[in-house]
Amino acid sequence: MRLRLAVSYDGTQLHGWARQPGQRTVQGELEQALSMVLRVPVNLTVAGRTDAGVHATGQVAHCDVSAEVWREHETRLVRRLRGVLPPDIAVPAVVRAHPDFDARFSALGRHYVYRLTDHPSGPPPLRRADTVGWPRSLDAEAMAEAAGLLLGEHDFAAFCRRREGATTIRTLLALDVVREGGLITVAASADAFCHSMVRSLVGALLVVGERRRPPQWPAALLSRTERAGDVPVAPAGGLTLVHVDYPVDEELAARALVTRARRG
Template sequence: MTTPSTADEPATAPGGGLVRLRLGIAYDGTALHGWARQPAQRTVQGDLEEALSRVLRQPVSLTVAGRTDAGVHATGQVAHGDVPRAVWAEQRPRLVRRLRGVLPPDIAVHTVEEAPRDFDARFGALRRHYVYRLTDADSGPPPLRRADTVGWPRRLDADAMAVAAELLLGLHDFAAFCRRREGATTIRTLLTLAVTREGDLVTVRASADAFCHSMVRSLVGALTAVGEGRRPPEWPAALLTSTERSSEVPVVPPGGLTLVGVDYPPDDELAARAVLTRGLRS
């Protein structure tokens, strides 16, 4: 987890001959130092903005739905950026293919489409969806899934983990599960936290209006403590009374975490959603 705290992306004022583009993005985060651009480090934002600027022959700045940390993957990441309408008209038919030709193989842009002027990838989002994959097989992760599945050294009781997960749902202050960022709230609405087992694979699915720094990996860490029998199912929910990060909560490795989707409201509700979310975040 090496991504530093960064200021919120400013709201971009569309107009002036610009068109807002919505990008659908996937990446293998193994060799990447998170989303946010960092000096002398490979990041998703850095590689993507460089590729877009090269193809479109002008600088492009991106705002993302969820700033994933170092080592975290995505199949359903969303970002937006503004470009001149004439450039978009020229490049639209072949932009995805041209980006494929200049991006490294661990980053892909699978869709680029014109978005409404009020679309904001970050502040317009209703829900983010993550999946965390663990295997407690003696042989470890299958070779073809080793990048996105963590090998767990002890057998996990997925049923006990599911009971613990259910008790965490709802609107709470998740300070015990978050790495504090100056000026950022840790109050979130956890909509889904579900644990399932299929053979040796244990999958944790998490959905919320938003997640604070390190929250998903900490939630999964608390659930694994329950799954190993070291803590009772009621223990993670008991931490919700804390107002600061709990040193008792383990943080699981980043490689098992994938951002799989982001939900947005209908086009006519985008502006109102962005205003509401910005108010909540401040």
């Protein structure tokens, strides 16, 4: 039986999603907690493998257990997980999923928000974990102009840390820059993101915001086939995965086939 988990976490003290020997990771902590509660080994598949220091309020994962195990723990699993998970990880919901559901390959889109402030006082104390204090003033209008030029399907190699065998072609659905007082949010949506892509996009927008490059500069980098060394990677602490989109159950299998096909 396939289970779908809603997962949220404060990534400040975590070394990303993927399990690593000797390191605290979301996957490692969560699999350990699930195995302890369910009393069976659990292996999780996740929608998006976030980096060290990145947060999530809308992460999605799935795992498979027997029907007997699910019947025994269905009504109390969320509460029991709360009792064994560390305070920086939470599972707000666990539901039975369609057999074709795949947290990674069924996803239609991922949505991230990056928060930063250029206010002289820095981030509000209660938001210091997910808001980066930027030391210089930023031109949010120039950042928004630059962001609009990056939309669409492109090879984002200049903004990605390449992984062997992985494509860097992505469809950027939205990249919105909004200022509210001293707070600037960058909302990024795509069918999928490659390694460090969101933080690199934000880093390029910050260069524009500081008026060190014109708004056309980030889009001009799309012609490159290798990572651009002059694109900084924004600090991890400002980035949060907020939502993952999925199709209706009848379209899950077809979506997985499309996602697994390598784009060229």
